[in-house]
Amino acid sequence: MNIDYDVVIIGGGPAGLYSSVILQRGIPTQSTSENLKIALFDSGPMGGLANFAFIQISKKWAFSGTNVKMSFVEEAKSIGIELHENVHINKVETIEDENQPHLALYADTKRITAKYVIVAVGIMNNPFVLRDPKIYGVH
Secondary structure (H helix, E strand, O other): OOOOEEEEEEOOOHHHHHHHHHHHHOOOOOOOOOOOOEEEEOOOOOOOOOOOEEEEOOOOOEEEEOOHHHHHHHHHHHOOOEEEOOOOOOEEEEEOOOOOOEEEEEEOOEEEEEEEEEEOOOOOOOHHHHHOOOEEEOO
16 A cells, blocks of 8 residues: 555644644754654645634644744745645545555545544634544644
8 A cells, every 4th residue: 555644734823733742853952853744734724713722732832923833934945845735634534454454534535544633723613533542633
C-alpha cells in the first residue's frame, strides 16, 4: 500500500498547527532526526477560527496573542509541512495492510492515506472517531 503521509492533522487552528511544528521539529529539549511527511487539512482558511491562542509548553514557557496562529502558519510552511485550506475531510476509516493498519481519509472524491491522524478541530463534533487507537485528539 502506498502511504501519502506519515501524519495527517485535521484542523488548521493553533492546536493543529502547533502539533505539526512539534512533530516535525521536536520540543526544545528533544533532538529529533525523524523527517516525517506531514499534511494539515482545514475546511476553512489556515489559522482556524480562534481569535486568541494560548499555548503552554511548560510552567516556564507559554505564549499567546492574536498573531500566534499566523506565526505557526509561517513556521509550518518553512519546515515543509503541506497545508491544505478549504478541504473538508468527510470520513476517516481504518484500512488493514499486511504489515500494519493505516488510515484512509476522504475529502470529496479524493482519498488520502496516512499512518496516523490527529484530530485538532477545536469543538469536537464527532468524538467517536477517537475510538481508533491510531487517531489522536488535540483540543
